[in-house]
Amino acid sequence: MGELVIRGQNRLSGKINIQGSKNSALPIIAAALLTDEAVVIDNCPAISDVFHMQKIISRLGAECIFKDGTMTISAGRLSSAPDFEYCRQFRASSLFMGVLLSRTGCFVMPYPGGCHIGSRPVNFHIDGLRKTGAQIEETGDEIIGYCGGLTGGEYVFPYPSVGALENIIMGAVCAKGKTVLKNCAMEPEIVDLCCFLTRMGAKIYGAGGKTIEIEGVEKLHGCRYTVPGDRIAAGTYMAACAIAGGNICIGGIKPRRLDAVTNILRKTGCHVFTDDKTDEIIVLSDGRRKPVAYIRTGPYPEFPTDMQAQIMAAAAYFSGSCRIWDSVFENRYMTAYELKAMGADITVDTDGVTVRGLPGLAGGRVKAHDLRGGAALVIAALGADYTVVEQCRYIERGYEDIQRDLEQLGADIRWRHAGDGTEESEFL
Numbered sequence: 001m002g003e004l005v006i007r008g009q010n011r012l013s014g015k016i017n018i019q020g021s022k023n024s025a026l027p028i029i030a031a032a033l034l035t036d037e038a039v040v041i042d043n044c045p046a047i048s049d050v051f052h053m054q055k056i057i058s059r060l061g062a063e064c065i066f067k068d069g070t071m072t073i074s075a076g077r078l079s080s081a082p083d084f085e086y087c088r089q090f091r092a093s094s095l096f097m098g099v100l101l102s103r104t105g106c107f108v109m110p111y112p113g114g115c116h117i118g119s120r121p122v123n124f125h126i127d128g129l130r131k132t133g134a135q136i137e138e139t140g141d142e143i144i145g146y147c148g149g150l151t152g153g154e155y156v157f158p159y160p161s162v163g164a165l166e167n168i169i170m171g172a173v174c175a176k177g178k179t180v181l182k183n184c185a186m187e188p189e190i191v192d193l194c195c196f197l198t199r200m201g202a203k204i205y206g207a208g209g210k211t212i213e214i215e216g217v218e219k220l221h222g223c224r225y226t227v228p229g230d231r232i233a234a235g236t237y238m239a240a241c242a243i244a245g246g247n248i249c250i251g252g253i254k255p256r257r258l259d260a261v262t263n264i265l266r267k268t269g270c271h272v273f274t275d276d277k278t279d280e281i282i283v284l285s286d287g288r289r290k291p292v293a294y295i296r297t298g299p300y301p302e303f304p305t306d307m308q309a310q311i312m313a314a315a316a317y318f319s320g321s322c323r324i325w326d327s328v329f330e331n332r333y334m335t336a337y338e339l340k341a342m343g344a345d346i347t348v349d350t351d352g353v354t355v356r357g358l359p360g361l362a363g364g365r366v367k368a369h370d371l372r373g374g375a376a377l378v379i380a381a382l383g384a385d386y387t388v389v390e391q392c393r394y395i396e397r398g399y400e401d402i403q404r405d406l407e408q409l410g411a412d413i414r415w416r417h418a419g420d421g422t423e424e425s426e427f428l
């Protein structure tokens with residue numbers, strides 16, 4: 001683990017290929033346990049969340065090899081109890097509820113952990129699994145589930161939760177009957193999971209829409225699947241270009257998945273060109289950033305909450321004021337305080353933040369407190385004089401190597417590892 005040292009004000013240029021999607025890879029790795037045959041997952045991102053997932057499935061009894069971006073998983077016999085310590089550190093551990101009910105008929109696990117971005121209950125996961133045939137008890141610090149085979153059923157999500165939908169789909173694919181899910185999340189990562197499960201033999205209809213129907217099948221089989229590019233990593237670099245100015249091309253990304261981000265960046269004065277045939281996005285920015293008065297995050301296809309901190313970083317440089325409200329997670333504004341420490345003019349209140357843009361920031365020594373907030377500090381630093389971002393282990397949860405990518409685009413950014421003898425003055 002180290003810190004990133006960034007000297008800003010270099011314009012960006014060049015091309016990068018984007019890593020595989022974190023939020024697609026994690027449920028797909030969990031879903032690979034639904035068969036005892038071998039599953040091969042290509043373009044799997046080498047990020048710490050994936051390594052963590054690998055540890056959990058290995059402890060559950062699966063054989064898992066991850067080499068050169070390809071993960072091979074064979075899940076013969078499985079335990080019903082994932083490692084408590086690993087689960088407590090990790091939100092995506094909740095994804096094993098549906099899988100283990102389907103494969104072993106029961107599970108016992110703690111409440112999942114993860115980045116501190118607001119309250120993250122699992123009540124929809126539990127209610128939905130109950131509606132599809134599971135018995136679930138909560139003991140205060142454990143969740144225990146069992147069933148004599150899931151039956152299927154109907155569940156209407158009170159809110160379109162991504163993780164809860166993924167969990168319930170994974171439980172339903174081998175249920176004895178049909179499952180109908182309404183008010184579903186429509187995120188592209190749901191589509192990716194369903195494509196993967198369909199390749200394993202599942203029968204799923206309507207993925208990407210509000211209603212999904214699943215006909216349970218007796219058995220799933222092994223398959224090979226390529227994880228699509230990460231829309232949030234791509235969006236982070238698009239926002240980086242808006243801050244630093246320049247001309248960049250991002251390859252390996254389906255542009256339509258970023259329409260909400262593209263629309264906002266165009267309003268700021270960036271030129272964004274997309275090519276659905278080659279899966280490329282080109283961003284041109286002259287570094288003059290017009291203000292966007294109001295940005296609200298919401299479920300897909302609205303502006304993603306996972307891009308809220310990065311757009312706040314960009315708004316710190318707008319030529320006017322911007323109001324930002326995160327309607328998905330109520331407490332996702334911690335990055336505002338770190339941006340203020342870099343010189344940004346931001347007011348945080350109970351309903352969001354108001355950012356009054358400035359022509360430049362001084363930078364300083366700041367800390368990442370969560371994954372996307374950490375990435376936001378790094379891209380904010382591209383327009384500032386000199387910045388050190390500490391606690392980059394949070395960033396490593398979701399970005400293979402943000403330093404590698406931004407350096408390839410021309411940024412002056414270096415890793416500094418604790419005790420490597422490099423003095424701060426070397427970079428001044």
Ligand code: UD1
Nearest residue numbers: 023092119120121122123124125161162163164306328329
């Ligand atoms: C996933 C993503 C995360 C993204 C989020 C929203 C992964 C691994 N993570 O997280 O990066 O920020 O979607 O796009 O894919 N809720 C409940 N009860 C529940 C479940 C959710 O009240 O049982 C609420 C949450 O508190 C939140 C909202 O629903 O306010 C959306 O959460 P959800 O979509 O479930 O997020 P995650 O799946 O955890």
